[in-house]
Amino acid sequence: MTGKAPTLRYERSFLAEGHRFLAGCDEVGRGALAGPVTVGLVVIDLASAKGLRGVRDSKLLRAPEREALVPRIQRWAAAYGVGHATAAEIDAVGLMAALRFAGNRAWAEATREVRPDAVILDGNHNWLAPVPQGSLFDDVETLEVSCDAPVHTRIKADLQCLSVAAASVLAKVERDRLMVGFAQEYPGYGWEINKGYATASHRAAIDGLGPSSEHRRTWRLGSAVAEPGMPAVESGG
Structure with missing residues (x-):
């Protein structure tokens, strides 16, 4: 394990704005050639959340470390969700819209338990809840539940913010499991090892x-x- 441990320092700054439940959100699979793009979302209660030892951005952890963290993250979180958008959806609507689909599926899963007051999204582009653009998505898919909380993008949030790092771990583990299953259905591509990357x-x-x-x-x-x-093709994640 390498890198400085992420903290709740940035998350706790939202208490001053009157927020209690805050979600960290991150994606994996963006740069893969095969399989879905997957989004994790972890909700924390700012009134009671403590640190969680061992959590890092998923790319900094070995597979056994990530696997061991999943039940700990699930117990630690006030709520969590993981959503996917398939390769066919990526082809049909493009990567950014597919990320939105996956992210809002994660949002729908998490909000069965708790509705976050705000979201921290890794990166500098709000693909989770973009400003409405007419019928851009209307003809592709109508999401029953979509993120309507304020979204705060933050570069390197997966390295700095504990909730975002935790979300990246949940997303990575679930996507990797899917790719190992796909490897059995489609042998020869090495997905059990490369997880669909280039x-x-x-x-x-x-x-x-x-x-x-x-x-x-x-x-x-x-x-x-x-x-x-x-x-x-992008690398990483």
Whole structure:
């Protein structure tokens, strides 16, 4: 385990604004070639929340460490949720809209228990509850429950904010489990190891086997030179 431990310092600053329940939110799978994009959301009670030893951004932890933290995070949180958007949805609506779908599915799950007063979202772009833009999403999906709390974006929140780091762990563990299951259904791509990310061996497997139904078909998948207009692939998460 490396890196300075995240704290509740930033979260507790929301007490001055009269907030009690605060959600940390983070995504994983953004840069993968296959599988869903997954969003975790962890709600804490600012009136009683304590620190939680061992939690870091999921990328800084080994798989056994993440797995061991899941039940501890679930007991620690006032509420939590994990949501997914499939590869087919990413192809249909684009990555940002798919992140919104996944995030609001996590929101719907968490708010069965507690409704957060505000959300801290890792990064600098509010894909969770963007300013309404007419019918941009209307023809794609109508979400029964959508985040209507104020969203505060914060760069490197997964490294600094304990609730966001905890959300990243829940999302990472659940997505990894999905990819291990998909690996049994679609053998040969190495998803039990690469979890759908753009490793050289994964690209080579796509060259040989072709894409599966869990691949993001609108992305550059194999090892061939990208065609004009094909989306770039991000790393991490």
